[in-house]
Amino acid sequence: MKPPKFNYLRPNSFEETLDLLEQYGDDAKIMSGGQSLIPLLNMRLSTPAYIIDIGRVKELQGIREEDDVIVIGGMTRHVDVERSKLVQDKCPLLIEGIRWIGHAQIRSRGTIGGSIAHGDPSAELPCILTALRGEIVIASKDEEITLTPEEFFLSYLLTSIEPHQIVKEVRFPKMVKGSGYAFEEIARRSGDFALAEVAVAIELEKSGMIKDAKIAMGGANPVPFIPEETEEFLKGKNPHSSLIKEAAFMQLDELEPEGDIHGTEEYRRNLSGVLLERALTKAVAKAGGGVLA
Ligand SMILES: Cc1cc2nc3c(=O)[nH]c(=O)nc-3n(C[C@H](O)[C@H](O)[C@H](O)COP(=O)(O)OP(=O)(O)OC[C@H]3O[C@@H](n4cnc5c(N)ncnc54)[C@H](O)[C@@H]3O)c2cc1C
Incomplete structure (x- = not known):
């Protein structure tokens, strides 16, 4: 199907983008890569009067270091993050997870x-951002605000962003040197959205005990889920395989997966536990700890 008719606006600067959002925001959709928006238009699930294509807005592109954070401009393409040496060195979980997004073309x-x-909720980036306790910077003509993922993601395909606002940049905290990490996901076919996914970052003490665990689970709930009790449970403990198994399955009753033709509710719930066990095991091994059988 072809998209419905719309007016095409292509700003050349960030300031011009904010002006257009101020003027047309209520009837407009921002287009970045178009990989989700174009299918939505073609299926007539979205019928904006204006499309604001921000592909030429240089101020929204790029990756930079700012104290303890890697700051990525909203219009930065996945491939540029995937190939970034800075991200590889300071936030390798992001590289590991981003490779699961669709295919190279996407x-x-x-x-x-x-x-x-x-x-x-099945996308990789919201899950990784949530696990790492990152932030989203939102701008409009009048103000710039910074939100946590919990404040930003409200429900399935629903965020707190207003029509006159834009995601200016996304801030990923640098990972502690030597920490272990893993991103695990299962999709029906390579490149599909995840049935379930987990992102994990682990820090170990010199003694081998777990110092810190950051976890997010995606695909099961309307927004990425942080299993806080599990994170607390792991801290200060020896990452033995039986401990990891216990941790991975301890908060599954807080997941709310919906069953569909791709998998039942029960399957998705159990899958989340299996993936968390795998991710924790890999992350501990990467952090230099041996997971004892
Ligand atoms: C075959 C296929 C497989 C895919 N598989 C995956 C997958 O496995 N995992 C995954 O995560 N994604 C997947 N995607 C989606 C892909 O990652 C999209 O690129 C992504 O979801 C949206 O990014 P985009 O830049 O293309 O946004 P667009 O399609 O341009 O926009 C998406 C939505 O966000 C809004 N928007 C865009 N940029 C901004 C901004 N800066 N500020 C405010 N609003 C904005 C738009 O108005 C629109 O509502 C897949 C897509 C396809 C076509």
């Missing part, structure tokens, strides 16, 4: 801001 067009703004 990652060469899709953007960080678009993935976050789209708010799909």
Whole structure:
């Protein structure tokens, strides 16, 4: 199907973008990579009067270091993050997870801001951002605000962003040197959205005990889920395989997966536990700890 008719606006600067959002925001949709928006238009699930294509807005592109944070502009494409040495060195979990997004063709067009703004609970980036306790910077003509993932992601494909606002940048905290990490996911076919996914970052003490665990689970709930009790349970303990198994399955009753033709509710719930066990095991091993049988 072809998209419905719309007016096409292509700003050349960030300031111009904010002006257009101020003027047309209520009837407009921002287009970054178009990898989710174009299908929505074609299926007539979205019928904006204006499309604001931000592909030429240089101020929204790029990756930089700022104290303890890697700051990624909203219009930065997935492929540029995937190939970034800075991200590889300071936030390798992001590289590991981003490779699961669709296929190379999709990652060469899709953007960080678009993935976050789209708010799909099965998408990789919201899950990683939530696990790492990152932040989303939102701008409008009048103000700039910074939100946590909990404040930003409200429900399935629903975020707190207003029509006159834009995801300006996404802030990923640098990972502690030597920490272990893993991103695990199962999809029906390579490149599909996840049936379930988990992102994990682990820090170990010199003694081998777990110092800190950061976890997010995606695909099961309307927004990425942080199993806080599990994180607390792991701290200060020896990462023995039986401990990891116990941790991985301890909060599954707080997941709310919906059953469909791709998998029952029970299957998705159990899958989340299996993936968390695998991710924790890999992350501990990467952090230099041996997981004892
Ligand atoms: C075949 C296929 C498979 C895919 N598989 C995956 C997958 O496995 N995992 C995954 O995460 N994604 C997947 N995607 C989606 C892809 O990652 C998209 O790139 C991403 O969801 C949206 O990014 P985009 O830049 O293309 O955004 P767009 O499609 O341009 O926009 C998406 C939505 O976000 C809004 N938006 C865009 N940018 C901004 C901004 N800066 N500020 C505010 N609002 C904004 C738009 O108005 C629109 O509502 C897949 C897509 C396809 C076509």
